Amino acid sequence: MKIKRAVIPAAGLGTRFLPATKSSPKEMLPIVDKPAIQYVTEEAVQAGISSILIITGRGKEAIENYFDVSFELEKILEERGREEELAVVRKIAEMADVFYVRQREALGLGHAVYCAKNWTAGEPFAVFLGDDIIFSETPCIKQMMDIYDEKKCSILGVMDVAEKDTSKFGIIGGKEISDSLIEVTNIVEKPSPQDAPSNTAVVGRYILTPQIFEEIENTKEGIGGEIQLTDAIKSLLKKEKVYAYRFQGKRYDIGDKLGFLQATVEIALKREDLGEIFKQYLKELLKKY
Numbered sequence: 001m002k003i004k005r006a007v008i009p010a011a012g013l014g015t016r017f018l019p020a021t022k023s024s025p026k027e028m029l030p031i032v033d034k035p036a037i038q039y040v041t042e043e044a045v046q047a048g049i050s051s052i053l054i055i056t057g058r059g060k061e062a063i064e065n066y067f068d069v070s071f072e073l074e075k076i077l078e079e080r081g082r083e084e085e086l087a088v089v090r091k092i093a094e095m096a097d098v099f100y101v102r103q104r105e106a107l108g109l110g111h112a113v114y115c116a117k118n119w120t121a122g123e124p125f126a127v128f129l130g131d132d133i134i135f136s137e138t139p140c141i142k143q144m145m146d147i148y149d150e151k152k153c154s155i156l157g158v159m160d161v162a163e164k165d166t167s168k169f170g171i172i173g174g175k176e177i178s179d180s181l182i183e184v185t186n187i188v189e190k191p192s193p194q195d196a197p198s199n200t201a202v203v204g205r206y207i208l209t210p211q212i213f214e215e216i217e218n219t220k221e222g223i224g225g226e227i228q229l230t231d232a233i234k235s236l237l238k239k240e241k242v243y244a245y246r247f248q249g250k251r252y253d254i255g256d257k258l259g260f261l262q263a264t265v266e267i268a269l270k271r272e273d274l275g276e277i278f279k280q281y282l283k284e285l286l287k288k289y
Ligand code: UTP
Pocket: 009, 010, 011, 012, 013, 014, 015, 016, 017, 055, 103, 105, 106, 107, 108, 109, 111, 112, 129, 130, 131, 255
């Protein structure tokens, strides 16, 4: 079965980015001039997925408005002959079929994914975390979909991290099949370096089979008092094979202040309209530091 649907959990509280996230969703933080969630949605669309479910929550209405038609704005741009801006604004509303479910309480990523149970209709699906941006030649999720086509089981997007950072991620253990593919035999949420099964961390891309929902149903609160997707994947391992794939590309966690700054600077430097002038500015600025 082909992957046709994507779920973007975006109902988290974003406590690492307070106070900005007190009233604005972190997924709407602009990286140069596009909100983070648009980069994520573009990755899905580039991989051929055009049906997207966003898991939202209280205070996240800006996300729904963003993907909707903006009648007043479009009318004014049209009247003023601002064709270029009009095309940009219209394209956002047309890029995908976007659906919404509200997670009433931020009870954890596993709980957020469970909110997609009915919508995914018994099919395997992709999950994109709304605050993880990944740049790569071939979209990261497309690389994982190719592995899924071969293996027909859940695939986790992973990257190697510094040992001291294992406590920030879900960490896998398993059998290396090749440089990029691992058969997962263990997964632990945020282990300390001494308890971590490796330094290979799951980042914000997953392809999951529908069996995950039964596993989430049976998952109790884990670390941080949340229903952890990691714990549900751990119990999935007892029933189905799960592979981890070291994707090609660079990932930014924009829910983290440093990650947000890195993404902003690097994306600005790559932009045709801003890159050169911004580079000159940074060079001058750095002389003073
Ligand atoms: P994070 O742990 O990065 O998000 O969850 P958070 O809880 O919003 O952030 P901090 O740690 O407090 O700063 C990963 C993804 O899962 C979503 C988040 O929106 C984020 O995209 N999530 C998390 C939910 O949708 N619901 C939840 O209950 C928890």
